[in-house]
Amino acid sequence: MSKKHAYEGKGLTVTFEAARCIHAAECVHGLPDVFDPQARPWVAPDAAAPEALEKVIEACPTGALRYRRADGEDEAPDTEATFSVVADGPLHARGDLHLTLPDGSTERLTRLALCRCGASANKPFCDNSHDEAGFRDNGGLGAESAKPVEEETAPPIKLRLRPDGPVVVEGNCTVRSADGATAHQGGQVALCRCGGSARKPYCDGSHKRNGFKAD
Numbered sequence: 001m002s003k004k005h006a007y008e009g010k011g012l013t014v015t016f017e018a019a020r021c022i023h024a025a026e027c028v029h030g031l032p033d034v035f036d037p038q039a040r041p042w043v044a045p046d047a048a049a050p051e052a053l054e055k056v057i058e059a060c061p062t063g064a065l066r067y068r069r070a071d072g073e074d075e076a077p078d079t080e081a082t083f084s085v086v087a088d089g090p091l092h093a094r095g096d097l098h099l100t101l102p103d104g105s106t107e108r109l110t111r112l113a114l115c116r117c118g119a120s121a122n123k124p125f126c127d128n129s130h131d132e133a134g135f136r137d138n139g140g141l142g143a144e145s146a147k148p149v150e151e152e153t154a155p156p157i158k159l160r161l162r163p164d165g166p167v168v169v170e171g172n173c174t175v176r177s178a179d180g181a182t183a184h185q186g187g188q189v190a191l192c193r194c195g196g197s198a199r200k201p202y203c204d205g206s207h208k209r210n211g212f213k214a215d
């Protein structure tokens, strides 16, 4: 795990993991008095009410920002797990997510941005390399449309990285296109992270032909 900075406030302690921050919007625009990149420290947790701060942090799509309440409670995950495709960009995942990393460790996450262009230097997380790589995908779900959930599964959702291949999601989740259309998947779904699938966001086996390398 990359380095995390903690900013202690009376109501909330905010943590920030710079390596996962890719996107200058929700925090700085949502609460400019709290998140000021020009100030040191750049996060001032007591400059807003805890409820307002929680809301803005929960909108951080990458999970770079997280919080812990003064009573020791962490952010509660969304009850429904969702994987939302960003056109020409990553996959935003939300829910009670247990990600097994290549070193075998497991991280419990509520929000993360998964690389799907294959170019990130911080795989499986997005680092904005899709811009430089010229990754193009309209964010649609192709011929896939909403499917009934075959079997109800209880959270957490498990995310496993197949070496040189997709991320395999185990558990019920909703896959959402960039324009909000959804395809429900029960059980297991393999999501492309090499950028080469012809049926993005799903894996179609192209990683075997295009020489994708990832732990």
Ligand code: SF4
Pocket: 020, 021, 022, 023, 024, 025, 026, 027, 028, 059, 060, 061, 062, 063, 064, 065
């Ligand atoms: S909302 Fe999250 S990803 Fe976006 S700039 Fe703030 S910390 Fe970074």
Ligand code: FES
Pocket: 164, 165, 166, 167, 191, 192, 193, 194, 195, 196, 197, 202, 203, 204, 205, 206, 207, 208
């Ligand atoms: S990971 Fe891209 S096709 Fe399998």
